[in-house]
Amino acid sequence: MTGGYKTIIFLFLSFWIYESKAQEYDFSINWAGEEAISLTVNTQEFSALNVRLQGKNQKITGAVSAHENTQFTPYFPFSIGATYEVFDGEKLLFSFTPQKELKSPEVKNVFPLADELPENFLKFYIRFDQPMATGHVYDYLQLLSDAKEIENALIPLKPELWDANKQLLTVWIDPGRIKRDLGPNIKYGAVLEAGNRYQLVVRKGLKAANGANLEKSFLKSFKVIPRDEKIPSLDDWYLKTPSKNTIDSLSIKTQEAVDYTSHLFMTIYCEGQQFEGEFIFVSDTQISFVPEKEWSEGEYKLRVASKAEDLAGNNLNRPFDLDLQEQATISEQEFYEISFKIL
Numbered sequence: 001m002t003g004g005y006k007t008i009i010f011l012f013l014s015f016w017i018y019e020s021k022a023q024e025y026d027f028s029i030n031w032a033g034e035e036a037i038s039l040t041v042n043t044q045e046f047s048a049l050n051v052r053l054q055g056k057n058q059k060i061t062g063a064v065s066a067h068e069n070t071q072f073t074p075y076f077p078f079s080i081g082a083t084y085e086v087f088d089g090e091k092l093l094f095s096f097t098p099q100k101e102l103k104s105p106e107v108k109n110v111f112p113l114a115d116e117l118p119e120n121f122l123k124f125y126i127r128f129d130q131p132m133a134t135g136h137v138y139d140y141l142q143l144l145s146d147a148k149e150i151e152n153a154l155i156p157l158k159p160e161l162w163d164a165n166k167q168l169l170t171v172w173i174d175p176g177r178i179k180r181d182l183g184p185n186i187k188y189g190a191v192l193e194a195g196n197r198y199q200l201v202v203r204k205g206l207k208a209a210n211g212a213n214l215e216k217s218f219l220k221s222f223k224v225i226p227r228d229e230k231i232p233s234l235d236d237w238y239l240k241t242p243s244k245n246t247i248d249s250l251s252i253k254t255q256e257a258v259d260y261t262s263h264l265f266m267t268i269y270c271e272g273q274q275f276e277g278e279f280i281f282v283s284d285t286q287i288s289f290v291p292e293k294e295w296s297e298g299e300y301k302l303r304v305a306s307k308a309e310d311l312a313g314n315n316l317n318r319p320f321d322l323d324l325q326e327q328a329t330i331s332e333q334e335f336y337e338i339s340f341k342i343l
Helices: 183-188 260-265
Strands: 007-010 027-033 035-041 051-055 062-066 069-074 084-088 091-096 107-111 114-118 123-128 141-145 168-172 199-203 220-223 238-240 251-252 266-270 277-283 286-291 296-304 335-342
Touching: 027 091, 035 084, 051 062, 069 107, 107 199, 107 220, 220 251, 238 266, 260 266, 260 277, 266 286
Parallel strands: 114 220
Antiparallel strands: 007 027, 027 035, 035 069, 051 084, 062 069, 084 091, 107 123, 123 168, 141 199, 199 220, 238 251, 251 286, 266 296, 277 286, 296 335
8 A cells, every 4th residue: 555545456355447458458446435436557658548437538637657568547536336448549448337345244343252041131332333224124124033033023113213424223123922911912912021032133134334245144042031020220230440640431331231222321420520531332231431531630510311211211210121010119319429539
């Protein structure tokens, strides 16, 4: 690579090139990121090299340079997918079509990462390595038991629940089958049963935003354990604090597995002011906070909004499957805090 430009040799390796006529010419297209910025032909035997759009007589404006080879650099990058013809004077030498190879998408992770999930488990989060096409994702998702699809297990929400980058998809198991005594639960029964194994399958063929297909199906296998109906408590959490005058991370160990989005409901405060930084999901039971600046000696608070949930959708105020007939005391507290010191 030279000057930040990525040169791809078109010998049927990483890019597709349509060539016509003079096959003996060895050429390459030079790329800067996603732009095709120049053409290099590995010979100097030209008197008047010029490039035109296929079927057009007008020459594309650009600069020609000749050293060990000949390079044509258009004033504006070549258009992806357009076919160009290369001439020496009026003699047609060959044609080419800049066409970057489509990178197939991959499933990077499925959250939660645990291979044991409670019987009343609520949500999967599927992270892809690139933006995905939207609108038909549920045609490629299945929840299996004994290699058979469980009907009406996943809710095909419209619109689909993607993050802003279209790389993280939230998939809900039907809450109506989790909450007991509701219609779907009575009609179909619970989706998951303790003691059994299940597989979430993302089938091959699911399209990325660039049009490429998922080439290989992805499978997450897990075992189901008994229901979790306990409200999570910060009393069970443990903080490993960094030292002052460092930018080391604060480690938050939750003991109980929490929902993947729980870190989005956390903030750090110091003397009443928000202490800026980034919360990073490490595992189902660990979250790290990376500060933007050094820790100063003093007292801090980790604040967690009551919306933070465990894997069964129980938040810090109430269980997900709440029996409304019971006279239970339900907190309306907006957040909870853990105090800690930096020394």
